[in-house]
Amino acid sequence: MIAKIKKQVKNGIAPLHLLSSKNLTEEKKGITKVRASLKYETSFLQIKPSHRFPL
Amino acid sequence: MSRLFLRNRLCMPVKGYNRSIVYDLIRYDYFFISNEVFELINTTEIIDFECIGDEKNREEIKEFLLKEEIIFEILESDEKFNFPVMNPDYSTPFLITDLIVHVDIDEVSIDKLSSFTLRDISILVDSYDKNVLESCLNRISMLEVDAIFIFLKEENVAYTYENFEALSRVNQLFNIYVFNSTYTSNLNQENELFTVIEIPSSFEYFSKNLDPNKLRINIEMFLEASNYHSYYHKKVYLDMKGNIKNGLYTDEHHGNLKNISVSRFTEIIESKSFQMLGGIKKENTLVCDVCEFRFMCVDSRMPYIANTEKWYHTVECTYNPYISKWKLETDYKPLLEVGVALHPTSGKLTIDYEILEQYNNFLWQ
Numbered sequence: 001m002i003a004k005i006k007k008q009v010k011n012g013i014a015p016l017h018l019l020s021s022k023n024l025t026e027e028k029k030g031i032t033k034v035r036a037s038l039k040y041e042t043s044f045l046q047i048k049p050s051h052r053f054p055l
Numbered sequence: 056m057s058r059l060f061l062r063n064r065l066c067m068p069v070k071g072y073n074r075s076i077v078y079d080l081i082r083y084d085y086f087f088i089s090n091e092v093f094e095l096i097n098t099t100e101i102i103d104f105e106c107i108g109d110e111k112n113r114e115e116i117k118e119f120l121l122k123e124e125i126i127f128e129i130l131e132s133d134e135k136f137n138f139p140v141m142n143p144d145y146s147t148p149f150l151i152t153d154l155i156v157h158v159d160i161d162e163v164s165i166d167k168l169s170s171f172t173l174r175d176i177s178i179l180v181d182s183y184d185k186n187v188l189e190s191c192l193n194r195i196s197m198l199e200v201d202a203i204f205i206f207l208k209e210e211n212v213a214y215t216y217e218n219f220e221a222l223s224r225v226n227q228l229f230n231i232y233v234f235n236s237t238y239t240s241n242l243n244q245e246n247e248l249f250t251v252i253e254i255p256s257s258f259e260y261f262s263k264n265l266d267p268n269k270l271r272i273n274i275e276m277f278l279e280a281s282n283y284h285s286y287y288h289k290k291v292y293l294d295m296k297g298n299i300k301n302g303l304y305t306d307e308h309h310g311n312l313k314n315i316s317v318s319r320f321t322e323i324i325e326s327k328s329f330q331m332l333g334g335i336k337k338e339n340t341l342v343c344d345v346c347e348f349r350f351m352c353v354d355s356r357m358p359y360i361a362n363t364e365k366w367y368h369t370v371e372c373t374y375n376p377y378i379s380k381w382k383l384e385t386d387y388k389p390l391l392e393v394g395v396a397l398h399p400t401s402g403k404l405t406i407d408y409e410i411l412e413q414y415n416n417f418l419w420q
Contacts, residue, residue, distance in 0.1 A: 051275035054175040
């Protein structure tokens with residue numbers, strides 16, 4: 001069964017390079033950067049990225 | 056004595072037609088699992104691994120779930136009471152979560168919006184003009200808004216950091232999206248206060264279709280998508296004339312912000328007719344109801360309803376959950392070609408299981 005799962009992940013999700021957690025992490029990094037840069041000014045505020053795609 | 060395992064309360068399994076996904080809500084990650092494993096872990100009780108007859112299989116699955124911290128071990132069965140189940144309800148204090156405006160929005164409208172606390176504002180820019188964009192952004196940043204996103208619709212433009220440098224002053228600016236265009240910067244990315252995201256398609260295509268870039272995994276998104284329509288819920292689009300709409304591609308408008316008072320605007324967005332689309336659940340929408348991505352996707356297509364209880368779309372999604380393939384993948388086929396037929400007049404879905412199974416066997420066996 002695990003072999004089936006692995007096959008699904010390996011072969012089934014071609015856009016994994018787009019969709020993988022790595023990519024999400026990249027975007028998170030962008031957000032983290034902004035948050036870090038604002039840390040001094042707005043440390044008392046909770047600056048959050050959008051929980052959903054905003055458009 | 057057999058070992059006892061519980062599922063992590065923030066790892067939510069979501070079943071699709073072909074396969075399932077575990078949403079790791081706290082780490083913004085996800086894992087594909089088979090529907091058999093979904094049935095195994097879709098419980099808040101102690102997981103019964105003994106139902107898997109084959110020992111090798113059982114241990115492999117256990118190892119995978121433990122390694123990814125989807126499950127964890129407890130010593131006594133009573134310990135399960137220490138891990139309460141997540142409340143599935145969703146509420147937000149925002150009257151408007153996402154507001155979409157055009158860059159040339161007038162000052163009177165912005166003044167009216169100053170009465171609201173907004174989560175996000177997206178600014179649509181047809182043609183990039185540095186001064187117009189800066190002026191708009193400066194005015195919008197004075198609103199009570201958490202995050203601002205800019206969408207530059209013009210294509211084939213080579214943007215540089217200098218184009219956006221002045222925008223760095225606006226703390227709420229998170230992302231700038233450019234379409235079929237390039238962005239270069241000599242600055243170390245760590246020093247940029249916003250992220251420019253290059254989308255390799257047109258704005259129209261990107262905004263109309265589901266794209267992996269739009270998927271989000273987090274608790275709030277999961278709960279909102281479970282209870283409401285994750286695109287239309289608490290969204291307001293002000294078109295170029297100031298008409299109040301539910302989304303970018305809805306025809307109906309609910310008045311014009313330029314001509315009404317703030318209290319009337321509030322009445323409109325609180326009205327049943329405006330909130331109708333936001334209340335549609337993916338669980339009640341044909342095709343989406345068997346999609347494993349349904350609680351992480353933001354779907355801008357207009358839903359319709361026929362004689363049945365189920366909603367449907369007239370435009371097909373870029374992901375086919377019956378074969379687990381995205382449109383940009385090889386071997387993708389639209390619904391009809393794999394035996395899945397949607398009949399808009401009756402609002403019913405029919406499946407030719409023989410054709411579907413044959414194609415899934417070809418893809419996955």
